[in-house]
Amino acid sequence: MRRTQRSVCRICHGGCGALVTVEDGRVVKVVGDRDSPMNQGWMCVKGLRTPEIANHPDRLEWPRRRRPGKAGGWERVSWEAALDEIAERVAAIRDRLGPEAIALGQGTGRHHYMHVVRFANALGTPNWYEPGLAQCFIPRVTVSNLTYGGYVTGDYYGDTPPACILFWGSNPLVSNPDGKIGIAIRRALDRGAVGIAVDPRRHETARRCELWLGLRPGTDAALALAMIQVIIAERRYDAEFVARWTQGFDALAAHVADCTPAWAAPITGVAPELIVEAARRYAALRPAVLEWGVGIEQNVNALQTVRALACLRALVGSIDVPGGELLSMQRMRAYPTLAEQLPREQARKRLGAERFKLLGGWRAYMPSAHIPTLFAAMRTGEPYPVKGLLVFGNNALATVANARAVRRSLECLDLLVVSELFMTPTAELADFVLPAAFWPEVEQVIGYPLATGNLVYHQPALTRRGECRPDEWIIDQLSRRLGLPDSERPFEAVMAHQLEPTGVGLDQLRRQGVLRLPHRYRKYETRGFRTPSRRIELYSKALERLGYDPLPSHVEPPESPRSRPDLARDYPYVLITGSRRREFFNSEHRQVAGLRRRAPDPRAQLHPEVARAEGIADGDWIAIATPRGRIRMRAEITPEINPEVVSIDHGWWFPEAPSALAGAWRANANLLTSDAPPYDPAFGTYQLRGLLCRLAPASAPAAAEIDEPDDDPARA
Incomplete structure (x- = not known):
């Protein structure tokens, strides 16, 4: 018996409407649902490969218990x-x-x-x-609640498209984050939205943008403060909205007075004139959306980096307006978490x-x-x-x-x-x-x-495996x-x-x-924002009461060329460890042949200048080392990256290794990271981006490797 039913794909945390065909109890086909308001028929390669994953011969099908005294049995x-x-x-x-x-x-x-x-x-x-x-994500949600009284998301589904989308540490055309489907953003760009990208990489989304600000990792707060300074100093903010619906504007203006583009340029590596141009365009093109991603949170200044962007967003007045940033309508009751x-x-x-x-x-x-x-x-x-x-x-x-x-x-x-x-x-x-x-x-x-x-959405249970x-x-x-x-x-x-x-x-x-259900815009005009002041809180008294700074600021990462010049002599490049691929979701799906053929090896992106200096050719296996360890990946040489930055894939392990555990050590980005302090004082965030590293040519990893690699980074 063959039947097709509507569902919603949960292969990642996106929400693509799907049509799932089941035959004799097996999923045999999945395609995008054209009637879904989220994806309108589009579906990523992972979703389309759902039958291969669901029916994979290596799926776990029955409970298993470790035998006493038999390691691995x-x-x-x-x-x-x-x-x-x-x-x-x-x-x-x-x-x-x-x-x-x-x-x-x-x-x-x-x-x-x-x-x-x-x-x-x-x-x-x-x-x-x-x-x-x-x-x-949670720093963004928390800061949004403290600043606006709720989370906001871009309005890509109404009759009015955004005029500008500022992508900050976010590559949604690949990551499809937080249920905001990348295809909706691509369609907004196709309809004429001006894109501005802030990221060390000129990634797939940044290539669709008119401006790219390839900053040094971990300096996002400095860049955001400089853009705020330009918008306030040049009076490019929405004066009526700011006066009526924000509190703390004067304090913020005084706080950023010295955070000029000239101040931010040597910190971020972004030219002052580019900072000014980005600020002016973002302020002028309304309604505007600010798409922020994990790149702003994976450092020890996560709270204040997110706060800086939350304040920047508030200045242009595109909150809960058509084509701007939607506040939640609270359709469902909160989950009963007990x-x-x-x-x-x-x-x-x-x-x-x-x-x-x-x-x-x-x-x-x-x-x-x-x-x-x-x-x-x-x-x-x-x-x-x-x-x-x-x-x-x-x-x-x-x-x-x-x-x-x-x-x-x-x-x-x-x-x-x-x-x-x-x-x-x-x-x-x-x-x-x-x-x-x-x-x-x-x-x-x-x-x-x-x-x-x-x-x-409703997601039905359509089949069962073992x-x-x-x-x-x-x-x-x-x-x-x-x-x-x-x-x-x-x-x-x-x-x-x-x-x-x-x-x-x-x-x-x-x-x-x-x-x-129809969205109701400008809900704050009825009862204000859901904050103690009923306004957007640029100066956060709630944070002040908790012992945190009420206004955002920049803090240099603890491991960076500026804070550790001694370490930078031996580890001259800046490492980011969160690069994603369309084929995978975090550490999942490397055993799926249809996906692995498209992305067979872990990838390290580096600039041609770095490749020449280190004697590396495109496609070479290279060793990436930090003071904590060493891994191997294939070099991908591209001019579309900050010249001092190396970007490596996240979540790699090799299911084809002699055992799953054996496959965890060849290209695991977290062999290079540290969970040691300092931490963000509010969230406890540790540094995953902006770490120092070095590179060297290397041999291909051996298929028979069965234990952790040599942890002496000096060999790289």
């Missing part, structure tokens, strides 16, 4: 036996050391995301993590909460543990032991800084459980590996774009065995609860697939 067990034993061992750790001794980990932006948080609260542990929380079930004394035990108040404290958007502190507790038992970790869709060995320390941390646990689609390096270390359902096998309702939820189960089902089964609060509530009731404010029931949404 597995035995097949039933769901009943696996869940019973996991629950028993979780309860034993909880009873012996307290719930805080059990941590939960997960990947970014998937269907089970909030259900993991719900599980943590019900279990009584304050310690859950996701690698992006301090490094990606936050009220976490006792106050347990919340105070959250690792890092007292120090990093916007990551784990009471003002945090999604209070979570500080990852370096959490993993250190696994290794050292300080400030208290963490002995159990349950992971849902996160490959920590490839996606958390300081991969060697991550491995040592995981090996110190009494219990490691991983729910995954495929065997990964992290799963290879587990006591139990559970087969997770893929997106066509999962039912969910979700609001898009993320954090605004102006559209509501004994694979949704992570929500696994969590609910464990919750019932542990006798946790609200554990008898069916997942369907959770979805219905979320939908109640829309007036559309779950059955109706199942039939129609997507709920799109």
Whole structure:
């Protein structure tokens, strides 16, 4: 039997409407849904390859338990036996050391995301993590809430297109971030929006832009302050909007008076006249959208960098206007995460909460543990032991800084459980590996774009692979065995609860697939912004009360040519570690032949001047070294990068290696990064961009490598 049904692709955290064809219980075809308001029929190569992923012979299909005394050996067990034993061992750790001794980990932006948080609260542990929380998106959401009273997203779906799009540390034509589909942005550019790109690379999106500001990594705040200075000094801001709907303008103006383009140029490497031109165009072309990405957050000045851009956006007055930046309409009710079930004394035990108040404290958007502190507790038992970790869709060995320390941390646990689609390096270390359902096998309702939820989609469960189960089902089964609060509530009731404010029931949404209600613009004109002052807070009294600077400022990265000239003598280039490819999502899908053929090897982008200086030709294998380690990637020589910058792919491991764990060490960007202080004082963010590195020609990595590489960077 063959049937086709509407769904929404969740292969990443995007939200492309999809038409899924199922035949005899197998997904056989996925294409874009032309009636979807998000993607209008477009779909990326990952989504189109969904059948190959869903039916891949290496998919995990049944629960497995590590055999006692046989390292790397597995035995097949039933769901009943696996869940019973996991629950028993979780309860034993909880009873012996307290719930805080059990941590939960997960990947970014998937269907089970909030259900993991719900599980943590019900279990009584304050310690859950996701690698992006301090490094990606949450600083933007938190700052938006503090500054505007809500998150904003570009209006690409109405009758009025943006006149200007300022892309800052964001490459949405590849990354499709936060449910904002890159095709909508491409269509806006096609309709005449002027693009301005701020990024060390002239990436795929930047090539569509009229201006490219190829700044030095980690100097974004200085550039933003200089643009604010130009707009204020030349009176190019929206004076009426600023006077009526912002507070703190005079303080901001005085604060940036000396942050001129001439001041910023030697810091950022961007010419003063280019800074002025970018500021003038962004201020003049309205409505304007500012698309910001992870490039602004992966440094130890994350809070104030994001704050600088939030203030810049506010000056041009394109908030909640057609073609500008939409405030959320709050279509759905917040997910019932059972936050009220976490006792106050347990919340105070959250690792890092007292120090990093916007990551784990009471003002945090999604209070979570500080990852370096959490993993250190696994290794050292300080400030208290963490002995159990349950992971849902996160490959920590490839996606958390300081991969060697991550491995040592995981090996110190009494219990490691991983729910995954495929065997990964992290799963290879587990006591139990559970087969997770893929997106066509999962039912969910979700609001898009993320954090605004102006559209509501239904994703149906259309097929099932082997004994694979949704992570929500696994969590609910464990919750019932542990006798946790609200554990008898069916997942369907959770979805219905979320939908109640829309007036559309779950059955109706199942039939129609997507709920799109008209957007109401300029909502702030009725009751103001949802901030204490009811205005946009350029001067943040909330941050001041928390002990953080109320006005944004630039701080030089701790490891950079300016702050560490001694180190720069041996490591002369500036490294960024977050480059993405269309074919992959973080560390996923390298075993999928149809995707891997398009991107067979990890890639390091470098400027022709660097290549000549180091004797490197395009396509050569090269060694990239930092003071922490050394990896190998293929050189891609391009003039479309800041000449002092090297950009490497993120998330690489090699499923074709003798074991998944063996494949984690050849090209793992996180062998080069550090999770050591200093950290951003509010979020605990560590430095992933702007690190110092050096290069040298190298031989191709051997297929039989089975352990960590030589960690002496002096050999590179």
